[in-house]
Amino acid sequence: VAGSIGYLGPAGSWTHQACLDLFGARDLVPLSRDELFTAYADGKIERACVPATTSAVGATPYLDAVIDLPDVRIVAEYPKMLGYSLLAKPGTKRGDIVAVHAHPVAFEEVRPWLEREMPRVRRIDAASAGAAAQTVARSVTPDAASFGPKVGADIYPLVSLVDGIEEGPHNVTRWWVLGRQMPAPTGDDKTSLLVAVSDATLSSTLAEFGAAGVRILTIYERPSKKTLDTHRYLVEVEGHAKQGALAAFLEEHRELRVLGSYPRR
Ligand SMILES: O=C(O)C(=O)Cc1ccccc1
Numbered sequence: 001v002a003g004s005i006g007y008l009g010p011a012g013s014w015t016h017q018a019c020l021d022l023f024g025a026r027d028l029v030p031l032s033r034d035e036l037f038t039a040y041a042d043g044k045i046e047r048a049c050v051p052a053t054t055s056a057v058g059a060t061p062y063l064d065a066v067i068d069l070p071d072v073r074i075v076a077e078y079p080k081m082l083g084y085s086l087l088a089k090p091g092t093k094r095g096d097i098v099a100v101h102a103h104p105v106a107f108e109e110v111r112p113w114l115e116r117e118m119p120r121v122r123r124i125d126a127a128s129a130g131a132a133a134q135t136v137a138r139s140v141t142p143d144a145a146s147f148g149p150k151v152g153a154d155i156y157p158l159v160s161l162v163d164g165i166e167e168g169p170h171n172v173t174r175w176w177v178l179g180r181q182m183p184a185p186t187g188d189d190k191t192s193l194l195v196a197v198s199d200a201t202l203s204s205t206l207a208e209f210g211a212a213g214v215r216i217l218t219i220y221e222r223p224s225k226k227t228l229d230t231h232r233y234l235v236e237v238e239g240h241a242k243q244g245a246l247a248a249f250l251e252e253h254r255e256l257r258v259l260g261s262y263p264r265r
Helices: 016-022 033-041 063-068 106-115 131-139 199-210 242-254
Strands: 005-007 028-031 047-056 074-081 084-088 099-102 124-125 143-150 159-165 171-179 189-198 215-224 230-238 257-263
Touching: 005 016, 005 033, 016 028, 016 047, 016 074, 016 171, 028 033, 033 047, 047 063, 047 106, 063 215, 063 230, 084 106, 084 131, 099 106, 099 131, 106 124, 106 143, 131 143, 189 199, 199 215, 199 230
Parallel strands: 005 028, 005 047, 074 257, 099 124, 099 143
Antiparallel strands: 047 171, 074 171, 084 143, 084 159, 189 230, 189 257, 215 230
16 A cells, blocks of 8 residues: 555554654554565555664564565664563552563563563563563453553553663664665665675675775674575665765675665664
């Protein structure tokens, strides 16, 4: 649908909250992980919002799905500091909780708090904070809770028992918005590149970035799933693919795949 923005749902996920921050409530479509990537690839949604990296775990479980897309355009990034809420059915007290539901990445992000405050509760993985909140809302006994954004308590019949869990600069998630058209240069842009090389050529390839005056900001290694000594690297550099040193460099290196250029945040 024209203008629609798909996000990793259901409602009440962190990705939902990120989209509310970025776009407001209109045109947002909650989808499962597989639905989201298929809908984007098939052009059924205009944009897709996915968590790409976090300060706690590095690459999220969605990063590889993005770089596996045959055709992708990252049009924006959105780093957001997360503070988790602990959501439970009304009447549930902290001491009643025997199980907590959360996304596996969320469990990593709340780990210090959880190990300090509730070391003995059972941890149950969910597809997202929205799914976790939904499960708690549907549970018959008031002995479960979920970790996620506070907005979950507005969407489901839940209350927040604790807010601001592990909130701080150590807990930042960066979303990508996948779209259709490369944004124009702003003068302060970032470009995400996919570099597929063997161990034998990695060093010389990286040296060429420097020699061309292209500043590397960060590199994430992703397995090639082909051999042990070949890798795919998400290389993020300063600048815009259509401008200046980077444009010239990319002309010379057609083997590099541009995933997107977008304003730096
Ligand atoms: O689980 C969610 O709600 C998501 O949207 C995925 C996620 C999980 C943990 C941190 C950021 C995003």
